[in-house]
């Protein structure tokens with residue numbers, strides 16, 4: 001809390017800016033506004049703290065600029081759904097455009113730009129659900145191969161190991177094969193360049209790209225362009241990867257845009273999906289009975305080939321994925337900004353270009369809505385629980401809300417369920433500490449830090465068909 005002098009100075013210099021927002025609660029600003037709150041803690045924790053101390057709508061000051069912190073489901077509904085065309089996404093476009101290209105809908109302006117890009121996105125087509133369903137067995141096989149390799153590692157940084165595993169599996173889902181590690185290195189370099197801009201304390205024009213950025217970008221997107229060219233020359237009616245499916249269904253789709261979207265898939269999905277898996281693994285170590293039930297269900301599901309229909313029968317796996325997305329959502333803060341023309345919201349006129357900070361951190365754990373919100377309890381999603389709190393509803397929006405919610409949310413659920421089933425049928429993931437882990441931030445996504453552990457093979461259940469390589473020497477029973 002800033003002292004009286006600091007508060008007095010703020011009012012002296014910026015008091016007139018406070019007047020239009022005076023009816024709204026919020027922390028008292030000092031000479032630097034409330035920046036001090038954000039320097040000491042992750043932004044989602046600050047948003048949750050404001051919800052608890054000031055209520056569901058609060059004004060905070062980022063230096064001399066006000067920000068509206070929203071923890072009210074009805075107002076969030078307005079901003080992200082009914083009135084979304086008025087509120088552009090923060091400045092994420094200028095931060096990540098160099099790495100992700102302009103073709104991804106993620107950074108499109110609300111309105112016509114987004115509508116055009118969304119309409120031609122292979123992830124938003126009538127055939128997309130069929131492509132998703134067809135990924136279950138190829139992803140299972142890719143996961144199994146990666147798991148066998150990880151079993152040989154004596155110790156792992158689980159966030160990084162699951163990130164690489166997710167990248168490899170997404171290669172199979174997008175182009176039908178795992179790609180060389182050099183492609184992963186290029187991807188991480190491009191993501192790190194975007195992350196440096198997201199986290200920059202300087203004006204963006206002073207943030208220079210890392211060494212080798214231009215060459216990595218050319219190689220990364222060039223690889224997808226080469227794959228598309230090769231697939232056009234030797235079309236196959238049987239390949240089920242996204243690229244082949246798109247070429248069959250949308251033969252006139254521009255190859256350059258197609259290559260950009262295939263590359264963009266990794267930026268959209270690898271960090272968020274692997275962070276969610278890491279969170280799930282950490283919670284499962286803390287709640288062994290939940291893990292045991294997942295292992296049993298997974299062993300029963302695991303007959304090769306695994307198909308979408310059988311995977312859907314794994315209701316505990318789905319509940320575990322939902323619970324991980326609730327308690328440790330990978331994307332916790334959504335930024336929007338008010339339009340240049342004066343706009344009314346929450347009973348006040350917003351200044352032009354005002355930042356709106358929307359977070360799911362508090363609402364996903366709101367004790368007035370959830371029973372024992374701090375407990376990792378997948379049971380809450382069974383017996384109608386998922387219908388009571390559907391994805392994108394007031395207290396559960398890990399994939400965002402409204403038309404700009406994650407275009408690949410359904411695919412992410414298929415991936416998470418396939419990954420949980422494949423992993424927990426085969427291994428116990430031993431996590432070194434169940435204490436809460438430190439949470440960093442990479443590419444706009446939460447990055448778990450210091451979550452170390454190892455994979456330990458489970459004894460295979462007798463009623464499942466043997467898969468893959470023989471168990472390694474360290475074996476536990478399921």
Ligand code: HEM
Pocket residue numbers: 089104105106107118123264265266268269270272273276329330331334335398399400401403404405406407408409411412
């Ligand atoms: C657990 C995994 C995932 C989580 C938690 C997640 C979360 C999100 C969230 C919260 C948004 C909305 C952001 C906003 O409104 O500001 C979003 C949008 C988006 N996500 Fe995901 N995502 C995941 C997986 C994926 C995957 C696998 C892809 C692959 C392509 C992807 C691609 C996108 C794209 C392109 C958008 C922009 C959609 C649009 O504006 O039309 N995401 N995601």
